[in-house]
Amino acid sequence: GENVEQHPSTLSVQEGDSAVIKCTYSDSASNYFPWYKQELGKGPQLIIDIRSNVGEKKDQRIAVTLNKTAKHFSLHITETQPEDSAVYFCAASMGGGSYIPTFGRGTSLIVHP
Amino acid sequence: GAGVSQSPSNKVTEKGKDVELRCDPISGHTALYWYRQSLGQGLEFLIYFQGNSAPDKSGLPSDRFSAERTGGSVSTLTIQRTQQEDSAVYLCASTLNQGGNTEAFFGQGTRLTVV
Numbered sequence: 001g002e003n004v005e006q007h008p009s010t011l012s013v014q015e016g017d018s019a020v021i022k023c024t025y026s027d028s029a030s031n032y033f034p035w036y037k038q039e040l041g042k043g044p045q046l047i048i049d050i051r052s053n054v055g056e057k058k059d060q061r062i063a064v065t066l067n068k069t070a071k072h073f074s075l076h077i078t079e080t081q082p083e084d085s086a087v088y089f090c091a092a093s094m095g096g097g098s099y100i101p102t103f104g105r106g107t108s109l110i111v112h113p
Numbered sequence: 114g115a116g117v118s119q120s121p122s123n124k125v126t127e128k129g130k131d132v133e134l135r136c137d138p139i140s141g142h143t144a145l146y147w148y149r150q151s152l153g154q155g156l157e158f159l160i161y162f163q164g165n166s167a168p169d170k171s172g173l174p175s176d177r178f179s180a181e182r183t184g185g186s187v188s189t190l191t192i193q194r195t196q197q198e199d200s201a202v203y204l205c206a207s208t209l210n211q212g213g214n215t216e217a218f219f220g221q222g223t224r225l226t227v228v
Contacts, residue, residue: 049216099210099215100161100169101217103148106155
């Protein structure tokens, strides 16, 4: 089955700095890569996703890059703000009718004001 | 409601007791998942329902765990003879799974504590 590795497990940055979280996956058949943000006491919420037919996607201060050859993808957050502090999860799946995302172990991002 | 609803939000139970966790998915979503999140851990897949197909139970950790989805909507996760290692947050998610729309919407979770 799919295996997703995520690094780092914790990330501490100063407000305004950039943050990068990296994930690797094992199954070359995976073609859908969502990123979720989980705030304390809440369920994960999708913030951005990318499919295997594109290499990069951007939405305001967040961007995701995908390298299918190397089987890794990354989340980039620019101009970090204290409200970006949360746990971020990457996931990989094959999409289609048997879509079961496999999640990484999460990255706890702390943005210091 | 507009989102995925889970109940109860918190559950404390004694070791050996049975518990039932409920999930109300978003109306019209054909796929429903249960995940378990232990302290400091990622999301561990438990079970997946898609329409009327047989559920994918490959993630259930033992035969003490079972789940059903009635009428293609509400789902119940049952844990029999609970153990302390069952303590975790149990998350439910649903997906439309049509037209390439595979975004998973999560509920707020049920925090289960076995004492």
